[in-house]
Amino acid sequence: MTVKRSLAWMGGAQVVSMVLQFASTIVLARYLTLHDAGIYAVALALVAVLALIQNLGLQALIVREEVLTPEISTTAFTINALISIVLAGVIEAVSLAGGQFVGDPGVQRALSVLAITPLFQIFIFLPAATLEREGRFKEIALVNTAGTVCGTVATIILVLYGYSYMSVPYAQWVNGAVTAILMCIVGFRHVSFRIGFHSWRRVGDFGLQMLAVSGINSLSTRLSDIAVARLLGLSALGLYSRASGLNGMIWSNVHLLIGRVMLVDYAALHRSGESLRERYLRTVEIVTAILWPAFIGFAIIAKPFILIVYGERWIGAAAPLALIMLGSVIQVAITMTWELFAATGQLRTQTRIEFIRSGVALSAFVGGCMISLEAAAAARVVDALFALFLYRPHLNRMTGTSLSDFTGIYGRSALLTLLACAPAGVLSAYHGFNADIAVVPLLAAVLGGVILWGGGLYFLRHPLAAELRRGVNKHVVS
Numbered sequence: 001m002t003v004k005r006s007l008a009w010m011g012g013a014q015v016v017s018m019v020l021q022f023a024s025t026i027v028l029a030r031y032l033t034l035h036d037a038g039i040y041a042v043a044l045a046l047v048a049v050l051a052l053i054q055n056l057g058l059q060a061l062i063v064r065e066e067v068l069t070p071e072i073s074t075t076a077f078t079i080n081a082l083i084s085i086v087l088a089g090v091i092e093a094v095s096l097a098g099g100q101f102v103g104d105p106g107v108q109r110a111l112s113v114l115a116i117t118p119l120f121q122i123f124i125f126l127p128a129a130t131l132e133r134e135g136r137f138k139e140i141a142l143v144n145t146a147g148t149v150c151g152t153v154a155t156i157i158l159v160l161y162g163y164s165y166m167s168v169p170y171a172q173w174v175n176g177a178v179t180a181i182l183m184c185i186v187g188f189r190h191v192s193f194r195i196g197f198h199s200w201r202r203v204g205d206f207g208l209q210m211l212a213v214s215g216i217n218s219l220s221t222r223l224s225d226i227a228v229a230r231l232l233g234l235s236a237l238g239l240y241s242r243a244s245g246l247n248g249m250i251w252s253n254v255h256l257l258i259g260r261v262m263l264v265d266y267a268a269l270h271r272s273g274e275s276l277r278e279r280y281l282r283t284v285e286i287v288t289a290i291l292w293p294a295f296i297g298f299a300i301i302a303k304p305f306i307l308i309v310y311g312e313r314w315i316g317a318a319a320p321l322a323l324i325m326l327g328s329v330i331q332v333a334i335t336m337t338w339e340l341f342a343a344t345g346q347l348r349t350q351t352r353i354e355f356i357r358s359g360v361a362l363s364a365f366v367g368g369c370m371i372s373l374e375a376a377a378a379a380r381v382v383d384a385l386f387a388l389f390l391y392r393p394h395l396n397r398m399t400g401t402s403l404s405d406f407t408g409i410y411g412r413s414a415l416l417t418l419l420a421c422a423p424a425g426v427l428s429a430y431h432g433f434n435a436d437i438a439v440v441p442l443l444a445a446v447l448g449g450v451i452l453w454g455g456g457l458y459f460l461r462h463p464l465a466a467e468l469r470r471g472v473n474k475h476v477v478s
Contacts (some may be wrong), residue, residue: 016145018253020152025245027156028168029310036106036165038234041241043110043169045225047091047117060342061203062129064267073126074196075203080125081195084118091115106165113169120176127187135264143182151175216351220358224365228376231369240373242306242314243321247328250294255332258287259339266336266343276344280336280399284406286464287335288413293420293453295332297446299325300424304437320377330384333410334391340398353390360386412460420453 028037058076065072095111131140154174158167184191229237262283269276298305302325303318310317341350361383368376396402423445431437457465 017148024152024155031159034235034238037238039106040165041237042229043107045222047114059129063133071198074194075199077126078195081122084121087118088115110169117172120180123180124183127183127190130190131187139186147175147179150178216354216358220362227366227369236373239317243317247324263339270343277400285409289464291332292413292417295325295329296417297421319374323377324380327380327384416456419456420449423448
């Protein structure tokens with residue numbers, strides 16, 4: 001499957017997923033208290049810290065390996081299965097300690113249920129990784145969408161039946177089970193439960209590099225969540241998790257989606273000895289044209305959006321949301337960092353960068369927590385600026401680019417962002433940035449921004465406009 005078709009299938013699936021996730025967040029926000037939301041958030045943070053051992057990137061190994069032998073597949077499956085089993089046991093064992101740590105028995109109950117979720121990866125891992133290597137994103141998209149649909153429906157039903165913060169952990173069982181069953185059916189040719197360690201050196205070396213990169217970053221993020229709970233309380237963590245969750249919804253459903261497809265493409269280009277320059281420049285132009293307007297737009301309408309969608313008790317999440325979105329704008333300027341390091345086999349270099357970055361980010365965040373929730377969120381902007389400083393030279397080196405290559409790209413994306421956000425900005429300024437805005441004017445401003453953004457794409461002859469036009473023409477012809 002071509003990159004365009006892969007992105008189309010994965011993009012369609014992610015749109016469905018994002019809509020469903022958003023719907024479930026509204027239901028949860030309306031039916032859970034800030035304290036209940038904080039219970040699940042801290043339980044999830046504790047699980048994520050423990051789950052660092054799963055960040056070996058073995059799926060990326062299957063995708064990028066030049067010659068995928070049965071020995072490598074078997075070893076990767078065996079290591080993944082052992083880690084999943086051990087992780088489930090460890091989460092169950094520490095569930096009691098987790099409840100005592102934050103002084104709430106609800107954390108213990110949530111952890112006990114979440115302990116089951118790693119086991120589903122035993123069945124998902126090998127067929128999913130091999131399908132991705134083959135570029136069969138259509139099948140992957142359909143399976144993941146089915147799992148998300150079932151999980152979201154389960155979340156809403158459980159919330160309505162009074163399961164409170166336990167609704168999400170139970171719904172994760174549903175999501176995991178459906179995804180595992182369907183992935184094994186679709187990728188039945190790749191399902192194998194053979195045990196072996198013949199290629200443990202190759203798998204272990206790659207896995208440790210991946211663990212160092214993703215583990216450091218994940219540890220910093222989850223320790224930040226725990227710091228909010230300890231220093232500012234569970235209710236503050238509920239607000240922060242709502243803000244970071246909305247940001248993450250855009251990031252994971254758009255940026256990480258593109259990243260999954262581009263990793264396969266970058267790895268193929270690198271294996272063939274071709275330059276990544278033109279492909280990367282095009283990626284940056286398209287990604288910034290999409291995500292800069294989205295993140296800046298959300299930052300502008302953060303308060304009325306939170307008030308309309310989630311209700312007045314969540315209004316404290318508005319300022320953190322705006323600040324986190326601004327940090328993401330900066331991060332998008334250095335998009336596809338991990339994908340480039342992974343595709344070119346330079347993960348050791350990224351490990352050193354992430355070690356420095358995460359230490360500074362965590363220190364700044366904890367310092368912010370000692371002041372206020374808004375100060376903690378502002379630390380994310382500091383983190384993004386520091387990441388830009390650290391990563392820019394390495395990205396230029398790997399792609400054969402220089403800063404001047406991005407000047408025009410950033411300029412066009414900034415203009416598109418200005419066009420897209422101008423109506424919302426004018427509306428907010430007219431009413432006062434801290435004032436409430438009715439639903440109809442807000443929707444009209446968003447729609448007006450989308451229209452101006454589309455017009456900007458056309459008049460700038462932007463690559464994204466060409467891709468959209470080709471996609472529409474193919475659809476009409478078919």
